[in-house]
Amino acid sequence: MPEATADDAILRLREVRKSYGPREALKGVSLAIRPGEFVALLGPNGAGKSTMFQLLTGLFNADAGEIRVCGHDIRHSPVAALASIGVVFQQTTLDMDLSVEANLRFHTRLHGIAGREAGERIAAALARLGLTERADDPVRALSGGNRRKVELARAQLHRPSVLLMDEPTVGLDPASRRQLLDEVLALRSGGVAVLWATHLVEEAEEADRVVVLSAGKVLADGTPASLVAAAGGGSLAAAFLGMTGRNAELAG
Amino acid sequence: MRLAHALLALQAVTSREVAKFVRQGGRFASALVRPLLWLVVFAAGFQNVFGVSIIPPYDTYIPYQVYIVPGLLGMVLLFNGMQSSLAMVYDREMGVMRLLLTAPLPRWYLLFAKLLAGTLLSVLQAYVFLIIAALFGVTVPWMGWLQVLPVLVLGGMMLGALGLLLSVQIRQLENFAGTMNFVIFPMFFLSPALYPLWKLEESGAEIIHFVAQWNPFTHAVEAIRFALYGQFSAMSLSIVVGCLVAFFLLAAWGYDPQRGMLKRTGKPG
Known part of the structure; x- marks a missing residue:
């Protein structure tokens, strides 16, 4: 598993927590992304992906922990942090x-x-x-x-140096979905760091790294191959279902 | 925040508001028809019912139509201010608000840009109303056209800031009708827009008179009335400015990602 506190990280979350009332949406999430890296944030619905994006875009602040973008703390220097971020929201935000x-x-x-x-x-x-x-x-x-x-x-x-994509393929047909993914994968060569949230395993298969989020916790962080290996072989889909299923049982 | 960046962002917000306004032709029409109905129909029917005595800033007896012009200018500002609240709620539902709030500028400044853009539309509508009123023969002194400008800007900003503040609380577009009933009409009727406040006192409605004196809209109308006749109402104007500052600070607080009221609901801007 790559070191989550790598010094060359351009986007870094450290022990981030967020609750809405009694519901704990993020329970201490750490994550680091380097320039030119495409990281898939894979999680079932309700895993905390959207909450994480709300924090990453400064719409809310975390209750605890730290988020840094290009070295800028998003709580204390939101303007500098936001200047380095490009976002595609899940919901259309065009006029x-x-x-x-x-x-x-x-x-x-x-x-x-x-x-x-x-x-x-x-x-x-x-x-x-x-x-x-x-x-x-x-x-x-x-x-x-x-x-x-x-x-x-x-x-x-x-x-921006960091591109945040919050389930961007929702509602797209397979051809458009493929095209969008290819467009974003191509950005890696320009040094852009991409965080791509999805609940579709097939989109995560092409990522440099997959971070599995479930019930507000990071269950795994590594290359698609290493995740499959850790699950004892098979497919990424099987590894993902095994992990999130087990976690749901524990949480339930 | 660089000045050039700040101005570009202001331009972005303003040109979008103006484009939206131009697109909604009906909004402009209703913004003018509403006060004109009061001026042409209501005032004609009531001009002999209400005797308006000589009170400052007037130095002579005035027809009722002339008396209600400042109040109707206030009405134009009030409706447009609430409209800006509606626009915020609409933007939130459409997601455009997220785009705005993730721009690399201080959040208070983005709200301020929204406020200025809305006020520009308010003031333009107020002047169009003055022109149409003049065409109907209801005129104000020529100097008043110029002297009232800063007061219209401040009054428009104050009521726009109130709209922003309300937009923190209004979660859905459907609730806008409630705002109309509970904010616009009480503010309008509990003010000297249609009758001088001493009339309320005279009729023994002491509580209503008391509330009207504390109504910010009362002071917007009075500040406009005095400015139209080249006079300066220090008390009204300072109350307008005070309310403007208070409403805006509360709205900015409401939109703050850390403390605001948005936090409570878990629904982002």
Whole structure:
């Protein structure tokens, strides 16, 4: 298992805890991601993935523990931390009535990228995703797959070092899902660290590392091959079900 | 926070609000029809029922239509301020709020940008109302058009900040109708918008008179009334500014990821 406190980590969680009332959503989660690493956060529904993303994006603060992005503590320097993060939320966060271009422009302005520079980045991102011709269409007119692509493009406009994807393939057809995964896997070569939350084992199989989260705890953290080996062979799916099933029994 | 970044973000928020406003043609129409109904229909029917005596800032007897202009300007600001609250709740349901709150800027500043954007729309609507009122023959002194600007901005911000504060509490769009009943109408009727407050006192409604005196909207209307006639109501204006600061701080506190009221519900911005 890779050392969770690696010095070269660009995103690091240390003993993070979060409760909503009496319900403990995260029970001391530690995690480290290096530049250029694609980490799949694999967990069943209700494992705490969404809570973790709420903390990682500064929507809430953790009750205990520490989250650092590029060395910035998200509790004490949220602005610096947020500047290094790109997010694709589980729920669509596009303004349906604005054009694709206007949605992207809204983002560049919020991130302080001005005029021509913003225009160039938007044009390049749209060209890369093959959406140049849709730039002036309202988002409402786009397919689900294309809306997700726009959100991925938007999350990269400010060139973040860390990309957070919260179950981004939910509701997509297999082809769009594959395309999105390939787009994000390709970002590794640029040194972007990716945290990809999913409950689909097949998406986790291509990750550099898989972190299995269940009932607010990290059950395993390692390469897909090492997880399979630890489970005594078979498939990642079997290893995942074995782990989370056993944990559910213990928690239940 | 760099100044250039702050201005770009303000531009982002403002242009989105304006684009939304332009798209919703009906909102603009109803924002104008509402006060016009009061001015043209209500005031015509009641002008001989209410005798309005000479009270500051007026130095002569005035027709009832002229009396209610400041109150109707206040009404325009009040409705639009509540509309900004509705927009916050809508953005939260649509997820756009998350995008806003994860921008690398202090959260209070993002709320402030929302407030300024909403106030810009409020003030523009107030001036369009003044123009239409003038077309109906209900005029205010020419200098008043200019002198009332800062007061409209402050009043609009105060009521917009109240809207932001309410948006912390309103979890769903459906609850907006409740806000109308419990905030907008009491604020409007418990104010000197339609009748001078001494009328309430005279009629023996002492409790209502007392409440009206503590109503922030009362002071927004009075500050507007005095400014339209080139006078300065220090008390009303300072109450407006005080309420603005208080409402905004409470709203910023409500949206704080650590302490806020959002924390309680577990539902993020």
